[in-house]
Amino acid sequence: MMKSRSWRWVVCLLVIVLGAACTPSEKRTIRVAIGTQNATINCATGGLLLRELSLLERFLPREGAYKDVEYEIVWKDFSSGPPITGEMIAGHLDFGMMADFPAVMNGVASQQAGKRNVYIAALSGSAAGAGNGILVPIGSPVHTMADLRGKRISVAFGSTAHGMLLRALSDLGMDPERDVTLVSQQPAEAEAALRWSTIDAHAGFVPFAELFPFRGIARKIYDGAITQIPTSHGMLVRAAYAEEHPEVVVGLLRAVIEADRLLEQDPERYSEVIEQVTGVDAEVAYMFHGPLGIQTRDVALKPQFVHGLRVAADTLVLLRRADDHLDIDHFVDDRYVRQAFEAAGVSYEERIARTAKVPITGADALTGAPIADPKRAAQIWVEGETWVRPYGSPASALAARRKLGAEGRQVRAMFVHDRHTGLKLLAEQAWYAEPPDGDLAAFLSRDYAETWARERKGAVKQLAELKAEPAPAPQPPPR
Known part of the structure; x- marks a missing residue:
């Protein structure tokens, strides 16, 4: 009897042990904590759109070692880059988006903290430096950077606009510590200061150099494109995290590539999404993400953007803003973005070589003539219409605007392009050179407009002063 009981206990123990061995272990959880800048709308493909369209979940790895993984996706939004840096160094964030x-x-x-973060992809940028700008109150007598000597200028310290401002002052031979007074202001503070003229100027980053003029509270006198120094926003990751979860990094970058494709395909629609989330007007988002936008969306780490990082590193040292010099070759790591492009079936080398902006295609919406010259192109977004209308010249767009007004139609925004740089401008903020031959040319700078007009014996005007007759309809070719 005792023997039988002993065997029963042995059997029970075996059942317990084997049962425990066969019980599935708890799923492994991997955190994906991302620091975004939603209001900095050229970061949209690395944050806002990934979240709103649930793209990240689609591309995170689920096979092999990641078969039973659960992902803890954390989104944290910031108004500028420096706070993201602090969170990454503290280990609270794994990825960060910044300029x-x-x-x-x-x-x-x-590196000063004994850690390492690496720059793994671009999100959006400008080879010429467009995207940052210097604004003055609407009624200010200031029209050039030279007029700012002795003035009070605000900027978010540590931002890319700060770097642009320091370079612009240096180019003019002005000392930022003696010739002007710099004060730190975040965009929300600067908006009120510009509205009430409590500062003389504000150096703003994306999208505020366009947003404040669009809202009618400021006027742009200087654009970063004048520096001709490449600028970009991109993605960083903690190096230790990337080494532990390289497939997660690649999955995130694949989601970015898909967001980039969707935004290029339908910029009007996703500009509306950006407005719904951030409050940044869709018209301003379109200025960046639509055809011939202020910046290009470039996930690939193009040489010009890496060069921009080198210039930024050199600027920090020269202006004594950093004690240590950063080895950019060690800082930039393109392994993950190359793998992401390969997995997406897209040639990385072809993307590296692609430098042209997405063109404005089709025919002039008023005349039917083909749109040939990007620097003469214009666009109108009509209230109630899904798509932005293209035009071959400012004169044609102006004639269309007058026609729309006669029909009682409202214009959401009209865009023209600087004849000198090709930069997309708000039509109401541009200066126009109107020569006798009618070849109306738009400019950001009044000085450039005056030079162009003087050489062609024309006049300089602003939009409200222009009177354009409807452009003639195209004639059919002779048979």
Whole structure:
């Protein structure tokens, strides 16, 4: 009897042990904590759109070692890059989106903390430096950078606009510590200061250099494109995280590539999404993400953007804003973005070589003539219409605007392009050179408009002063 009981206990123990061995272990959880800048709308493909369209979940790895993984996706929104740096160094964030100037500061700060963050992809940028700008109150007598000597200028310290401002002052031979007074202001503070003229100027980053003029509270006198120094926003990751979860990094970048494709395909629609989330007007979002936009969306780490990082690093050292020099070759790591492009079936080398902006295609919406010259192109977004209308010249767009007004139609926005740089401008903010031959040319700078007009014996006007007759309809070709 005792023997039988002993065997029963043995059997029970075996059942318990084997049962425990066969019980599935708890699922492994991987955190994906991302620091975004939603209001900095050229970061949209790295944050806002990924979240709103649930793209990240589609591309995170689920096979092999990741078969039973659960992802804890954390989104944290910031108004500028420096706070993201602090969170990454503290280990609270795994990824961060920021511009070149704060990204370099991120790299310096991480190495000073005995850690390493790496720059793994671009999100959006401009080879010429467009995207940052210097604004003055609407009624200000200031029209050039030289007029700012002795003035009070605000900027978000540590931002890419800060870097642009320091370079612009240096180019004019002005000392930022003696010739002007710099004060730190975030965009929300600067908006009120410009409205009430409590500052003389504000150096703003994306999208505020366009948003404040669109809202009628400021006028842009200087654009970063004048520096001809490339600027970009991109993505950083903690190096230790990337080494532990390389497939997660690649999955995130695949989601970015898909968001980039969707935004290029339908910029009007996703500009509306950006407005719904951030409050940044869709018209301003379109200025960046639509055809011939202020910046290009470039996930690939193009040489010009890496060069921009080098310039930012050198600027920090020269202006004594950083104690350590950052080795950009060690800071930039393109392994993950190359793998993401390969997985997406897209040639990375072809994307590296692609430098042209997405063109404005089709025919002039008023005349039917083909749109040939990007610097003469214009666009109108009509209230109640899904698509933005293209035009071959400012004169044609102006004639169409007058026609729309006669029909009682409202214009959401009219865009023209600087004849000198090709930069997309708000039509109401541009200066126009109107020569006798009618070849109306738009400019950001009044000085450039005056030079162009003087050489062609024309006049300089603003939009409200222009009177354009409807452009003639195209004639059919002779048979």
